[in-house]
Amino acid sequence: MLWTEQINQMSSPMKGSSFLCHREDFAGLLRNGTLFLRGAIENLGLHNVNVNKEIAYQDFDYLKKYKNSKILIIGAGPSLEMGYDVSEYDYIWSCNSFYNNDKLKNIKIDLVTLGDEINLSDENLLRYIDENGTIVCFENKYTRPAEMKEFKNKYPEKVFWAMTRYHSRIGSIPRLACIAIFLGAKEIHFAGMDGYVPKSKNYDNSVFEPNKKATGTIEDTHNEDDIIRHYRDQYLAFWDYILHDIGKNVRFKNLGHQHPCNLSTDVLTSKLGTNYEDYIYKSRA
Helix, strand or coil: CCCCCCCECCCCCHHHCCECCCHHHHHHHHHHCCHHHHHHHHHHCCCCEEECCCEEEECCHHHHHHCCCEEEEECCCHHHHHCCCHHHCCEEEEEHHHHHCCCHHHCCCCEEECCCCCCCCCHHHHHHHHHHCCEEEEECCCCCHHHHHHHHHHCCCCEEEEEECECCCCCCHHHHHHHHHHCCCCEEEEECCCCCCCHHHCCCCCCCCCCCCCCCCHHHCCCHHHHHHHHHHHHHHHHHHHHHHHCCCCEEEECCCCCCCCHHHHHHHHHHCCCHHHHHHCCCC
16 A cells, blocks of 8 residues: 555554454454354355455355456445446446435346345335345444344345455445455446535435435544544545555546545545546556
């Protein structure tokens, strides 16, 4: 990494950390287990597990199709309004309450991660998965293991677990990007990956769930300037990690470029200038 240090939860306060542990300690963390990992193994099993110093995941055959593919990852940020052309991509991924968005209801989302806030019995979610054959990944932060097992029983060929060393405080989209990289994607575009939305911007925090409040470790402070600073630090660490560490051979594109709520534009411009898009789209190996 060129711009930041890999701050982890074992050595620093959670609010400032982007990683669970140091790279050399990841295997030990997996052996000892976390709340998520113990629940995932107990309820989803240890079948086909692939492990390296950055990720552990169930490497089922149905995930092989993502190798050398072009993937669009859709988040719930306001910059999603800038649009995207689904015909440009091999696959589209998203997260959480994506199925409540009027536009995404009519698009085939191939893979999603679902967090604790999602009701796994929601009829709209189940109908969407049934109609589109969507693959579901439970990752890092899911803490309701019994529900994972029930969901796996319902979709035995569509559910797997993954745990990335990169943890982040900025939502599931960055971790989805890490999963895509390790599944061999050659090109990844981001839409709606924006970060904290200041009240002064007059945008909803989530286009999937209007009026949803941002919640998490970073938001524990009531000082909005402090929140934004922490988000910027997290986004800088994320881009540094995927550009200069695990994703050197992957092409990236930020479809939220220049949107007023898009923190990626700010942090990348601060390091690379206004032409940063050329840099992140080429190989850095």
